[in-house]
Amino acid sequence: MSERTETIRNILSKHGKLNGSADTIGEDKSLYSAGLTSHASVNVMLALEDEFDIEFPERMLTRSTFETVANLKSALDNLLGEEMSV
Amino acid sequence: MILPIESAVSCAENNCMDSDVIEGGVATDASRAQGRMFPAVRVGIDLVHVPDVTASIAEFGDRYLHRVYSPGEIAACTSDRGDLSAERLAARFAAKEAVVKALRPAYGIDYRSIEIVREADGAPSIDFGTAGAGAHLLADSGVISASVSLTHDGEYASAVYMAITDFSTTAGTSQTTTGAAR
Numbered sequence: 481m482s483e484r485t486e487t488i489r490n491i492l493s494k495h496g497k498l499n500g501s502a503d504t505i506g507e508d509k510s511l512y513s514a515g516l517t518s519h520a521s522v523n524v525m526l527a528l529e530d531e532f533d534i535e536f537p538e539r540m541l542t543r544s545t546f547e548t549v550a551n552l553k554s555a556l557d558n559l560l561g562e563e564m565s566v
Numbered sequence: 567m568i569l570p571i572e573s574a575v576s577c578a579e580n581n582c583m584d585s586d587v588i589e590g591g592v593a594t595d596a597s598r599a600q601g602r603m604f605p606a607v608r609v610g611i612d613l614v615h616v617p618d619v620t621a622s623i624a625e626f627g628d629r630y631l632h633r634v635y636s637p638g639e640i641a642a643c644t645s646d647r648g649d650l651s652a653e654r655l656a657a658r659f660a661a662k663e664a665v666v667k668a669l670r671p672a673y674g675i676d677y678r679s680i681e682i683v684r685e686a687d688g689a690p691s692i693d694f695g696t697a698g699a700g701a702h703l704l705a706d707s708g709v710i711s712a713s714v715s716l717t718h719d720g721e722y723a724s725a726v727y728m729a730i731t732d733f734s735t736t737a738g739t740s741q742t743t744t745g746a747a748r
Contacts, residue, residue: 495625497618518663519618522634522677526626538699541674 487531488552492516495523507550512543521546528552534559605710610668610727612660617721619659620652634659636681656723657716658682664714664727665692669707675699682714690714692727708732 485507492502492511499515516524524546525536536545536559545555622630631640631650635658643654662680679700681693692714694700712729 517618518612518666519614519622519659522630523622523625526622526629526633529629537674538676539674541676545674 482553484556485549485553488528488549488556491524491527491531492549495527496520505549507553508548510547511549512547516546524552528556532556532560605730605732608668608670608707608729608731610664610666611724612663612667613722613724614656614660614663615721616652616656616718616723619656623650623652623655631655634662634677636678639682642682642684653718653723657718657725660723661690661692661714661716661725661727664725668727668729669703669709671699671703671706673699673702675703679703682716690716 489502492498492505496502496511496514496516497520498505498511505511505514525541529535534556536555540555540559545551635643635655639655639658640650643651643658645651659677661682662677665680666675676699679695679698680703681695681700682690683693685691692712694704707729708731709729710732712727714725714727716725717723
């Protein structure tokens with residue numbers, strides 16, 4: 481597991497209100513099916529922004545961005561990659 | 567003809583016949599095949615646990631407030647003594663999410679572009695703004711008429727948004743965000 485994915489899982493554990501463990505949910509399993517609410521996804525977003533010193537742009541504020549661990553990792557890779565290339 | 571009043575008006579404008587039947591905003595196959603245009607009904611509902619809002623304010627403070635709510639919404643949820651009402655904020659969040667569920671944008675949308683305001687008579691309504699994702703969402707969805715209702719009781723707040731849309735306009739197929747009362 482990459483360090484970034486581990487951080488995502490830690491934040492999901494604290495803010496995601498998932499029914500089960502965020503440590504074991506499959507990377508492509510729906511977090512919404514696992515209990516993530518729309519309001520909890522805001523907290524996840526804010527916690528990720530704090531952790532990585534980023535800001536999710538409006539184009540990423542979609543349901544799919546927060547649907548899975550893999551999608552969150554992809555979004556972070558995208559944002560952090562963009563920052564590095566500036 | 568089974569139609570709510572507002573739909574009936576729109577239907578009349580689109581030359582529907584009395585024999586046409588629209589249930590839940592869906593035209594019959596026969597009338598659709600004849601090329602007639604019908605309004606469609608979209609409904610969204612959301613429920614928010616008020617303590618979750620309280621916890622978000624405690625954890626993220628102004629960052630949470632200013633990423634989700636407009637300045638007007640924050641003011642409307644602040645008492646004269648300066649106390650924030652988590653119940654009112656929760657109801658507004660539920661209303662924003664109800665809009666998202668009803669209109670199903672296919673693109674990202676900032677919750678602040680779906681602003682819950684009060685009409686002169688005190689009734690809540692949605693201000694989508696004149697530009698930005700909210701305005702685009704309203705236009706893309708072909709909303710003809712809409713209504714929103716908010717409530718909160720104890721630890722829960724809820725909202726329902728109902729819109730009559732132009733059947734010829736197809737909203738996005740899903741995907742929106744992460745992220746008001748009396």
